[in-house]
Amino acid sequence: MCGIIGYNGTAQATPFLLDGLKKLEYRGYDSAGIAVSDTDGIKTEKRKGKIDALASAVRKRNDMTGTIGIGHTRWATHGAATNSNAHPHKSGKFTIVHNGIIENHKELKEKYLRLCRFDSDTDTETVAHLINRHYSGNCLEAIAQTARLLEGSFALAILCEDEPNTIFCAKKSSPLLIGVGDEASVASDISAISRKSDSLYRMDDGEIAAIHKNKVEFYDFELNEKAKSASPFTAGNNTSEKGEYEHFMLKEIFEQPEAVRKTVEAYIGADKAELLQQIKKPTGIYIVACGSAYHAGLIGRICIEKLTKTPTSVETASEFRYSDPLIDENTSVIIISQSGETADSLAALRLAKSKGAKTIAIVNVPESSIALESDFAIYTKAGAEIAVATTKAYSAQLAALYALSIHFARIWQTADSKLLNTLEQSLEQLHENIREALCLEKQMKEIAQHMQNTQHTYFIGRGIGFAVAAEASLKLKEISYIHSEAYAAGELKHGTISLIEKGTKVFAVCTPDTPEAKIQSNIDEVAARGANVIAFTSSPNIKANTTVISTTASHPLFSASTQVIPFQLLAYYTAKLRGCDIDKPRNLAKSVTVE
Numbered sequence: 001m002c003g004i005i006g007y008n009g010t011a012q013a014t015p016f017l018l019d020g021l022k023k024l025e026y027r028g029y030d031s032a033g034i035a036v037s038d039t040d041g042i043k044t045e046k047r048k049g050k051i052d053a054l055a056s057a058v059r060k061r062n063d064m065t066g067t068i069g070i071g072h073t074r075w076a077t078h079g080a081a082t083n084s085n086a087h088p089h090k091s092g093k094f095t096i097v098h099n100g101i102i103e104n105h106k107e108l109k110e111k112y113l114r115l116c117r118f119d120s121d122t123d124t125e126t127v128a129h130l131i132n133r134h135y136s137g138n139c140l141e142a143i144a145q146t147a148r149l150l151e152g153s154f155a156l157a158i159l160c161e162d163e164p165n166t167i168f169c170a171k172k173s174s175p176l177l178i179g180v181g182d183e184a185s186v187a188s189d190i191s192a193i194s195r196k197s198d199s200l201y202r203m204d205d206g207e208i209a210a211i212h213k214n215k216v217e218f219y220d221f222e223l224n225e226k227a228k229s230a231s232p233f234t235a236g237n238n239t240s241e242k243g244e245y246e247h248f249m250l251k252e253i254f255e256q257p258e259a260v261r262k263t264v265e266a267y268i269g270a271d272k273a274e275l276l277q278q279i280k281k282p283t284g285i286y287i288v289a290c291g292s293a294y295h296a297g298l299i300g301r302i303c304i305e306k307l308t309k310t311p312t313s314v315e316t317a318s319e320f321r322y323s324d325p326l327i328d329e330n331t332s333v334i335i336i337s338q339s340g341e342t343a344d345s346l347a348a349l350r351l352a353k354s355k356g357a358k359t360i361a362i363v364n365v366p367e368s369s370i371a372l373e374s375d376f377a378i379y380t381k382a383g384a385e386i387a388v389a390t391t392k393a394y395s396a397q398l399a400a401l402y403a404l405s406i407h408f409a410r411i412w413q414t415a416d417s418k419l420l421n422t423l424e425q426s427l428e429q430l431h432e433n434i435r436e437a438l439c440l441e442k443q444m445k446e447i448a449q450h451m452q453n454t455q456h457t458y459f460i461g462r463g464i465g466f467a468v469a470a471e472a473s474l475k476l477k478e479i480s481y482i483h484s485e486a487y488a489a490g491e492l493k494h495g496t497i498s499l500i501e502k503g504t505k506v507f508a509v510c511t512p513d514t515p516e517a518k519i520q521s522n523i524d525e526v527a528a529r530g531a532n533v534i535a536f537t538s539s540p541n542i543k544a545n546t547t548v549i550s551t552t553a554s555h556p557l558f559s560a561s562t563q564v565i566p567f568q569l570l571a572y573y574t575a576k577l578r579g580c581d582i583d584k585p586r587n588l589a590k591s592v593t594v595e
Contacts, residue, residue: 003027003073003342004176005192006157006167008213009183013069014058016185018309020186020192021051021071026248026386027189028588031074031086035095037164038066042095046086061212070157070167070186072097077107079121089125091116092132093161094142098124100153100174100187125172127156139163140223143170143208147221153179153343155203157186167211170221171203173288175341175369178203179233190367191384199230202367231367240288247582249387249479253568254438259392260399261431262381267403275378276404279358281351281412282346285312286357287325288348292394292474293362297336299560300401307420315404317336317344321351329356334404337361338385338393339367349373362400364393387583389479394471395434398561402427426555433558435549437565444566447534447546448573452481454505458496458526460489461509462519468560469509470523472567479585480575489522502530508544509530511563512556536566 003024007016017034032045032054043064047054051073058064063154072087078101079085082267087097102108105123105354108130116129118514127146135142139160147154153173160168169176169186179185186209187193193200201216205210207226210217218226245251285304287297297314304312315325327333333352337345349370352359361374364382371377380396406423409415451457457476458468466488473486487496489508500506506526512520516539523544527533535544538552538559548567553559575582 002075002188003029003156003192004097004099004155004186004188004566006069006169006186006211007072007183008068008165008167008185008211009193009194010067010213011183011296012065013067014064015547016194017071018051018055018058019067019189020185021054021073022191024073024187024189025051026388027073028075028388028584030076030081031083032072033086033088034064034069034071035159036064037068037159038064041161041162042159044088044090044095044250046083046088048081048086048244062393064369068159068165069165070095070097070159077101078123083121085122089120089122091125091128092437093135094131095126095159096128096131097157098127099155100172102126102150102154103152104150108512115364120473127154128445131158137162139166140208140210140219143168144219144221144223147172147208152182157190157420165212166220169203169209169211172205173343174234174502176203177201178209178211178216180214180216180230181233182214183218184213186211190365193233193355199231200233200367201228201230202295206271227551245388246302247572249389249419249572249582250389252385252387252392253565253572255383256392256395257435258439259380259382259396260434263396263399264403264427264430266435267400268406268427269376276407277411279332279360279376279411281308281414282310282358283330284326286320286325286331286333286352286486287311287312287314287329287336288317288333288345289314290317290342290344292390292471293336293338293397295471295474296394296397296401297334297422298470299398299464300334300405302464302467303405303557304408305400307405308412309413310414315348317342317348320348325351327352327355327357331355331357332360333357334360334362335370335374336397337368338364338390338397340365340370342370346370346373358402362397362404388585388588389475389571389582391568395561395564399427399430402507402558420430423557426553426558428559429554430558433551433553433562434565437562440548440550440566443548444569445573448577451480451482451505451570451574452577456486456499457482457505457507458492458500458520459484459509460492460508461486461511462489462515463511463513465509465511465514465519465563468563469507471564472480472507472509472571475571476574479571479582480580481586489519492522493525497525497529500526500529500531504531506531506533507567508533508535508542510535510539511559511561512538512552516541536563545586
């Protein structure tokens with residue numbers, strides 16, 4: 001959600017900024033802009049829509065030739081997606097870009113900025129005017145005074161005409177990384193950091209940075225200078241190419257066997273659980289997450305309770321800290337997040353820590369805020385995931401949850417060792433089971449042909465099948481824009497069945513733990529009202545209008561990992577036939593860093 005890029009070096013800034021914005025596209029955006037500083041001042045260009053529109057506008061100019069600049073992709077919050085609301089924003093000598101939300105911007109505007117002219121509807125422009133209002137020749141002092149007034153979340157990158165060789169940054173609750181080497185760069189995502197960097201700094205909350213061409217200085221909001229250590233930075237392999245695939249999503253669907261294999265390899269085996277030995281058996285476990293990570297948590301709960309006999313609940317992160325959860329030092333909290341920067345999940349983590357709970361992160365980004373702030377971190381090995389709709393990161397989260405469940409059961413001695421050995425062996429085969437499930441691609445293409453004009457769909461399941469149904473429904477709706485709902489199969493008759501009419505598509509997810517007679521009864525109920533029921537099952541006993549015999553895992557407890565695969569493919573091919581922007585669906589962001 002929104003992206004910041006900045007460059008300070010000896011080359012032209014504009015190509016770097018535009019390339020960096022392209023790397024940040026997957027986060028989601030609806031406008032983009034850049035600002036470049038040179039001896040003639042700061043030049044700005046910004047456009048509603050895609051980065052290509054911005055690049056086209058920049059090419060028509062010949063004055064954006066400086067070697068220092070900042071850029072931004074915006075996902076509209078305060079104010080619609082328009083050219084005027086796009087970042088950067090300017091006030092006096094200052095030009096800024098901003099990720100986050102300034103919660104008290106109206107109060108600040110009323111108290112300090114009544115006489116200022118505002119050219120946008122954004123909270124960000126308030127920050128620009130405040131910095132300019134506080135400026136009396138010292139950029140750091142103006143930024144610090146402003147930062148101390150701001151409530152909410154912010155990552156700021158700032159240019160000042162009086163200091164044309166420096167990018168200033170400030171941070172609170174929104175991620176910001178700085179790379180330093182032969183040139184310096186700043187970004188909200190490691191993928192956009194300059195490949196010429198050899199050192200990486202992660203800004204902490206309450207910090208201001210002054211970024212020069214080959215060094216960076218840090219201060220707190222009181223302008224006390226801070227000593228800060230950098231981590232070594234080595235640019236990874238280029239994972240931002242689609243290769244033979246038309247879309248990143250399809251590429252990432254087919255990368256799932258390897259993502260799961262690497263994750264399992266990293267965490268399976270009793271010798272891999274040394275850190276977890278410190279976690280005593282809790283009285284209860286919370287799994288907290290958002291979106292697809294929440295759906296992974298639904299399956300994690302089943303595995304943990306079955307193997308550890310510990311009461312476990314799955315909570316939506318955005319609701320968790322407002323529900324006064326019953327947490328103490330005898331509670332464990334598992335936070336699941338692909339990016340490790342999800343604002344609601346990070347807030348839940350901090351609440352859990354404040355109450356003394358042991359916290360465990362399952363994340364895909366080792367240097368992320370959630371990873372660094374948790375007591376323990378389990379890193380999924382999915383690699384960079386570019387498509388907004390998660391596939392391989394979700395599958396890697398499931399693999400990590402399976403491994404965690406087995407480790408806990410060993411440590412707490414709550415399950416038979418022979419069973420745990422069998423589960424480990426099955427888990428080591430899971431990537432091959434997923435590879436087999438990918439062979440259903442042709443069938444999913446065929447079913448997708450009948451989905452183009454569908455308006456409403458329903459997914460039903462029981463147990464693990466319901467958790468898969470929830471993720472399958474989300475995948476379909478988020479990239480094809482077809483209205484879709486998931487229900488525990490037995491709940492349909494408690495209201496929703498009134499919406500079933502002739503031709504309504506209902507997908508029944510029948511995992512090995514599903515009581516066959518019960519799910520068959522649910523299928524018959526909707527079929528009797530005219531529904532076109534498509535069942536996904538490994539059992540020949542389940543009958544529907546269409547039955548897909550799907551591959552299952554080598555152990556029933558892991559069946560979600562194979563059952564979800566055909567639904568990812570179905571969503572992809574349905575969206576493709578409907579002409580949707582598959583990798584960047586409308587209104588969605590990859591990393592949601594505001595609450």
